[in-house]
Amino acid sequence: MRVTDGMLVTNFLNDYNNNLERLQKNQNMLSTGKRISRPSDDPVAVAASLRIRTDMARNDAYTKNADDAKSWLDITDSALSQLNDLLQRTRELAVEGSNGTLTQEDMQKIVNEIEQLKAQMIQVGNTQYNGRYIFAGFKTTTQPFSETNNSYSGDNGIIEFEMGPGGNKIAVNVTGDKVFNVDSTGTSQLLVMMDNLKSALDSGDHQALSNLIADVDKQMENVLAVRAEVGAKSNRIDLIQNRLQNDNYNFTALLSKNEDADLAQVITNLQMDENVYRASLAAGARIIQPSLIDFLR
Structure with missing residues (x-):
């Protein structure tokens, strides 16, 4: 299978967005103290809370x-x-x-x-x-x-x-x-x-x-x-x-017990997600290499 630069960039952006979403979710749990912010997070727990x-x-x-x-x-x-x-x-x-x-x-x-x-x-x-x-x-x-x-x-x-x-x-x-x-x-x-x-x-x-x-x-x-x-x-x-x-x-x-987040676990996950996020940025910088146009300038 032929792998193009466009495919690399697309896969990188998808992974980058996923990492960013996980980071945002943990930041939201840390700031609110709740593990559920919308019904889709845990429908069963939301029903129990109601x-x-x-x-x-x-x-x-x-x-x-x-x-x-x-x-x-x-x-x-x-x-x-x-x-x-x-x-x-x-x-x-x-x-x-x-x-x-x-x-x-x-x-x-x-x-x-x-x-x-x-x-x-x-x-x-x-x-x-x-x-x-x-x-x-x-x-x-x-x-x-x-x-x-x-x-x-x-x-x-x-x-x-x-x-x-x-x-x-x-x-x-x-x-x-x-x-x-x-x-x-x-x-x-x-x-x-x-x-x-x-x-x-x-x-x-x-x-x-x-x-x-x-x-x-x-x-x-x-x-x-x-x-x-x-x-x-x-x-x-x-x-x-x-x-x-x-x-x-x-x-x-x-x-x-049903709604509150485990802050110790959230902080640990947040630190891990921050490290993954930084690693994905570093990997993306290597994937998106200079093109021929950059050398012709």
Whole structure:
């Protein structure tokens, strides 16, 4: 086979371009830290990365829901703690007013404090989180309790947050009808009890006050039971947050293993490709020799 100068030059240019492409690829991996810059580099790895990123995005959404639910439950627990303190103070005043040794002026002072305690209970019942009433059920934009009456304006809707695949949901809210002991007529028995205490104090009915102490104890037991339920949910969400954090770490590690380049190997390959590139330039300088025209100038 006859070998011409044109064939030598063409083969040299092809080899030269191949060496240059390998050099560029390694330089790109070194600068980005990634071994994949386009799907054609490794289609299987690209498909795996897409699946991992989808899982990470879903995990991030679950994490945001868990954080939101944790904050909601923390606000709820704080409100229930305040309500329990108010009931405890109410009980102390009821015991004080039932001993029969207080003057009418002293009884009036207790009446005034009972009124303030009831007003504060209503304020606790209207606690908001992120602009939503936490005790209103689904009616999160409706104020559930009012100082003008003892009725409940919310509903018994349960708000659930999804925190995992397969419909893993947790109810984050506690409805006001459960906390404030709302009866079938929509009236809060807790607030009615506060009115009854005020009436008994106004009339000086010590026996009625003694009987109402048991009602106060029942309301406190109810609030404590609800608070225990909230605490159990909060503990579960803590476990879910830890799991989601571990999942995110594992996804990140898996994505890094799938996409990141071995920098030590890349540097070694880059040095080798640089040497090959320089050798190809030297070889090309010898292949493309001066022609007859160069001597005729």
